[in-house]
Amino acid sequence: MAGLIVLTVCALLLAAFLGRKLYLLKQDVYRFADQLEKSLDGIISGKEPGEDCEDEVCGDVACGDCEDEDTLWGKIYEKLRRADHIWQRKEEESLSEKNKMKELISDISHQTKTPVANLKLCMEILQDEPMSERAEEFLNSMEGQIEKLDFLIQGMVKISRLETGVITIRDRESDLRATIGRAVAAIVPKAEEKQIRLYVDCDREIQIRHDGKWTEEAIFNLLDNGVKYTDAGGEIHIEVKVQEMFIQICIRDTGKGIAPERQAEIFTRFYREPEVHEQEGIGIGLYLARKIIELQKGYIEVKSEVGEGAEFRIYLLNT
Structure with missing residues (x-):
């Protein structure tokens, strides 16, 4: 009888111990998920991972553990920080490339606009001059080709501006x-x-x-x-x-x-x-x-x- 009582008490103690462990594990999971969510929100809003981290928010996985790579959160934090730095660098490179492309497109547009305009002006002057029928035929052909060239350049500039985000839709x-x-x-x-x-x-x-x-x-x-x-x-x-x-x-x-x-x-x-x-x-x-x-x-x-x-x-x- 005494042995049965001892076994029952041991079983209850074991159940209480396991219940406590399960409760603490669940609390750790909830805190980890909460901290991960806050860090991801910070990255989305342009902040460093853990930048808004405060002890009263983070609980046991607080700011001090962010630098400790031996903890699970420390490892995750370090990965998030590296990923954030990579994304920032890529964004800076993308912005730099976009600015270079913007300058290139503007330069191409400017450099081609003047000679095409001059060609059109010369064409108009020549069309007022007396010339043979064959010369007039060639002149009309040149006029058509100049119009095509102008259309092609303007089209390419529009495509480049849209695709590189130089021109944005303003609705x-x-x-x-x-x-x-x-x-x-x-x-x-x-x-x-x-x-x-x-x-x-x-x-x-x-x-x-x-x-x-x-x-x-x-x-x-x-x-x-x-x-x-x-x-x-x-x-x-x-x-x-x-x-x-x-x-x-x-x-x-x-x-x-x-x-x-x-x-x-x-x-x-x-x-x-x-x-x-x-x-x-x-x-x-x-x-x-x-x-x-x-x-x-x-x-x-x-x-x-x-x-x-x-x-x-x-x-x-x-x-």
Whole structure:
């Protein structure tokens, strides 16, 4: 009987001891998780790991243990500190590279703008001078090549600025209809040359947050693509639909259409369909349009069949 009592007491003591150990272990885990969370929050906010560490917050794994690499927290802390320093150095290097790229792009833009402008001026002067029919033919050819060169340079500069973050999207609440109107007005001369009729269905102001300048650029590029690949006498329809989460801008043309297997490729840089190389362009308009809309947390989709025209849909957040 006495032995049974002793065994029972021992079992109770063992259970109490194990319960206490389990409780302390759980407390250590909770404190460790809390300290890890605070350190990660500090890194995210730009502070050193453990910078805000205080004894009353950290408990037993307090500031003194941060420097002790023999403890579990000390090891984790040291790894976090190293990772933080690596990230900071990478960020500084990235910023330095971005600044260098910004200077390079600005220099290229400045250095090419002046000679192209001078070439255009010389062309205009020469066109007023009497010359043979053959000389005039060459002059017109040179004018076309200069325009292509200017377009290529400006396109490359825009791509570089967007991709390196030199130009950032600055969205503010403004009238989307006015943005669309500017893009349509810019494409009218090209459309009139091919006798392509433009129709716009947007009968009211739509106030949303967007970058008017760059969104206009994206819409213009889609319209330019439509005019380029639509035969003379065709049509382009622009329709705006207000949805619950998005504003949809639909641009539909009566052009040659796009094969389904190529529809993913048309938004890549410098992509041009094999059968349209006689058309002007270098294959950056749709890429730029997609990039601009994505930077505004929107997206573009295309629906098309060969010979049945193309329909591009821009989706911008309705906020």
